[in-house]
Amino acid sequence: MTKGFDRPRPADSAEHGIVYRNEGEFCGWPFYCGLWQTADGGFAAGFKRIPCDYGAYGDVDHNKLTRNMGKIWVIRSADGRSWDPESFVEIIDMNVQDEKDLPGGGAADWSGLPPLDFDSRDTLIMSGGLPRLFAPGGQAWMRASTDGGRTWRPAAILPRYELPALSGFGSSMYSTRADGIHLLGLNTMMPDSRSPRPLVYGSADGNNWYFLSFVTPEMPRSPYYPGGSPFAPAPHFYPRLIVLRDGRVISTLRYQRDPRNAIWTDVYESLDGGRTWDFLSRVNDWGSPGDIVELSDGRIVCVYGYRVPPAMGVRARVSEDGGRTWGSEIILRGDGGSWDLGYPRVIECAPGEILAIYYMNLASDPVQVNGGVRHIAWTRWRP
Numbered sequence: 393m394t395k396g397f398d399r400p401r402p403a404d405s406a407e408h409g410i411v412y413r414n415e416g417e418f419c420g421w422p423f424y425c426g427l428w429q430t431a432d433g434g435f436a437a438g439f440k441r442i443p444c445d446y447g448a449y450g451d452v453d454h455n456k457l458t459r460n461m462g463k464i465w466v467i468r469s470a471d472g473r474s475w476d477p478e479s480f481v482e483i484i485d486m487n488v489q490d491e492k493d494l495p496g497g498g499a500a501d502w503s504g505l506p507p508l509d510f511d512s513r514d515t516l517i518m519s520g521g522l523p524r525l526f527a528p529g530g531q532a533w534m535r536a537s538t539d540g541g542r543t544w545r546p547a548a549i550l551p552r553y554e555l556p557a558l559s560g561f562g563s564s565m566y567s568t569r570a571d572g573i574h575l576l577g578l579n580t581m582m583p584d585s586r587s588p589r590p591l592v593y594g595s596a597d598g599n600n601w602y603f604l605s606f607v608t609p610e611m612p613r614s615p616y617y618p619g620g621s622p623f624a625p626a627p628h629f630y631p632r633l634i635v636l637r638d639g640r641v642i643s644t645l646r647y648q649r650d651p652r653n654a655i656w657t658d659v660y661e662s663l664d665g666g667r668t669w670d671f672l673s674r675v676n677d678w679g680s681p682g683d684i685v686e687l688s689d690g691r692i693v694c695v696y697g698y699r700v701p702p703a704m705g706v707r708a709r710v711s712e713d714g715g716r717t718w719g720s721e722i723i724l725r726g727d728g729g730s731w732d733l734g735y736p737r738v739i740e741c742a743p744g745e746i747l748a749i750y751y752m753n754l755a756s757d758p759v760q761v762n763g764g765v766r767h768i769a770w771t772r773w774r775p
Contacts, residue, residue, distance in 0.1 A: 697734015
C-alpha cells in the first residue's frame with residue numbers, strides 16, 4: 393500500500409488564470425501542442441483554435457472538431473500569468489490533408505539548415521499528424537523554432553521507415569539524453585491492431601530523425617471492438633517522454649476504455665536510453681493524458697484532466713521515488729462543467745513551482761453546451 397490512497401486534497405495556494413478565451417471559438421488540447429519556458433524567462437504555449445458558436449451539442453462534438461478543423465497557434469507571455477493575444481503565431485492549418493498541401497507546395501527540406509541546439513531553451517519542437525492524428529496511412533509533420541517560438545521553420549515530414557502510419561504529439565524540453573540525443577514520442581497505427589502503438593524517434597541534430605523503439609508490445613485487434621470510433625477502447629497512446637537526472641527515461645501513456653471518463657495514465661520506463669521499455673506504474677484511477685516534469689528537488693509531478701463527476705477539472709499526483717509510486721491526488725480545480733477538459737502541459741517555472749496549462753470549461757459559465765466555453769487556462773502552485 394502507498395499514500396496514494398489518502399483522501400484527495402486541494403492544492404495549497406493554487407493560482408488560476410486564463411491564457412486565452414474567445415466566445416466564438418473552441419480552444420483545446422495543449423497537450424499535443426506545447427508549453428515552454430524560453431531563454432529570456434518568458435513562456436510560449438501552443439493549442440488548437442476552432443470557430444464555434446456554441447449553438448447546439450453538435451458544435452462541440454469531437455467527431456467533428458478533431459477532424460480537419462481550426463488551426464494550431466502559439467501564444468507568448470512574459471510572466472506566465474498574462475498572455476499577449478498580439479503575439480499569436482500560426483503553426484498549421486488543420487485543413488491540410490497531405491504534404492503537397494503544406495505552405496510552399498510541399499514538405500520542407502531541413503538538410504541544409506543548422507543543427508538544432510537541444511540545450512537551448514529557445515529551441516522548441518512541435519509535431520502532429522496529416523491528415524489528422526491516428527489517420528490510417530497518415531504522416532507526421534514537424535516544425536521547429538530557434539528563437540523561443542517567435543518564428544518557426546516550415547513544416548517537414550518525418551520518415552516512416554515502413555510504418556503504416558505516423559502521428560506526433562509535440563515535444564518536451566526535458567527529453568534530451570546526456571549524449572545529446574533528443575527523444576520524440578510518436579504513434580503508429582498497425583494493421584489489425586487494437587489501438588495506436590507508441591514508439592520513439594531520436595535525433596542528434598534535429599534535422600534528421602530515426603526510428604529507435606516501440607514502447608509497448610503490439611496488441612491484436614479485439615473482435616469486440618472493430619474500431620472506427622474516437623470513443624473505442626484504445627490501450628496506450630500519447631507517449632510523453634522525459635529524461636530524468638539519473639539517466640532513466642520515463643514516458644506517460646494514455647490507457648483508454650472511454651475518453652469521457654474511463655481513462656488513466658500509465659508510466660513506462662527505459663533503463664537504456666529509450667531502446668527498450670517496461671511497465672513501471674499506474675499514476676491514477678482515472679485521468680489522462682498526463683504530462684510530467686521532474687522538479688529540481690528530484691520529485692516527479694504528473695498533471696491530468698479529471699473527467700469523473702461531481703468534481704470534474706484538473707488534478708495532479710507527485711512521485712518521490714522516480715515514478716514507481718505516486719502520492720495522493722491533488723485537486724487543482726474541480727469546477728468543470730463537463731468531461732470535455734484537460735490535456736495539460738506542465739513545466740517547472742521556478743524551483744519547486746509548477747505552471748500547468750490545459751483546456752477548461754466551467755460549470756458556472758452562462759453558456760452551457762455540454763459544459764461552458766472551451767478555453768485555455770493556467771494554474772501555478774507549489775506541490
